[in-house]
Amino acid sequence: MKLTLPLALAATLALGSCASIVSKSRYPVxxxxxxxxxxxxxxxxxxxxxxxxxxxxxxxxxxxxxxxxREKYTITFRLEGYEEKVMKLEADVNGWYFGNLVFGGAIGMLIVDPLTGAMYRISEKELQGALLPLGQGLAAPDENLLRVMSLDEVPTSLRSKMVPVQ
Structure with a gap:
């Protein structure tokens, strides 16, 4: 019993790369x-x-x-008859990386986790490219419609015509 605590402490210090042990550096999307x-x-x-x-x-x-x-990705979707869709995906800091602070793993925090990439994670589990038909970016020319969309949904060809709203 008296050896349990020192052995646990020694193992924690020796294996101080928390994110590399508990997490991973490659993620399915x-x-x-x-x-x-x-x-x-x-x-x-x-x-x-x-x-x-x-x-x-x-x-x-x-x-x-x-x-x-951290890794940053650009995903481009293409389909004949549709506007090209470009999306961004960026890894963020893995919470397990800070486990190195709790368990005293300076080696894990400064060397192992940064080198293996385990200090980051990709939180997006799925990405869907919603493609718009060509020529129907905001509204068809013969329609008087207002369509609310995020910037990444606005076709690239129409972005130069955008003006800021105060």
């Missing part, structure tokens, strides 16, 4: 499109294509790019 059948391309922060295919499917993405640098 489901990719889909509306309508289905769009091709997609995923490019990392260095501009290198890391995955491509036809939606729906699943891919596995790394959460870390390099030492103390």
């Amino acid at each position: 489901a990719i889909s499109s509306a309508p289905a059948g769009a091709t997609f391309s995923i490019v990392n922060r260095e501009g290198r294509e890391v995955a491509s295919g036809v939606a729906p499917t699943a891919v596995t993405l790394k959460s870390g790019s390099s030492y103390f640098q």
Whole structure:
């Protein structure tokens, strides 16, 4: 019994890379499109294509790019007769990384978790590219409709015509 506490403390200090032990550095992400059948391309922060295919499917993405640098991805969806859709995906800090503070793992906090990428996580489990038919970005020319949409839904060709609302 007297050896249990010192042994547990020694093991904690030796295995002080909390996120690397408890978490992972590659995450599955489901990719889909509306309508289905769009091709997609995923490019990392260095501009290198890391995955491509036809939606729906699943891919596995790394959460870390390099030492103390999270990965950032750009996903582009394309389908004939539809506007191209571009989405961003960025890894965020993994809560398990801060377990190194509690358990005294300086090696895990400064070396192991940053190098393995386990200090980051990809929280998005699925991405869906909602594609708009060509020429129907905000409203068809013969319709007097107001359509509320987020900036990433506005076709690239119409963004230069946008004005800020005060």
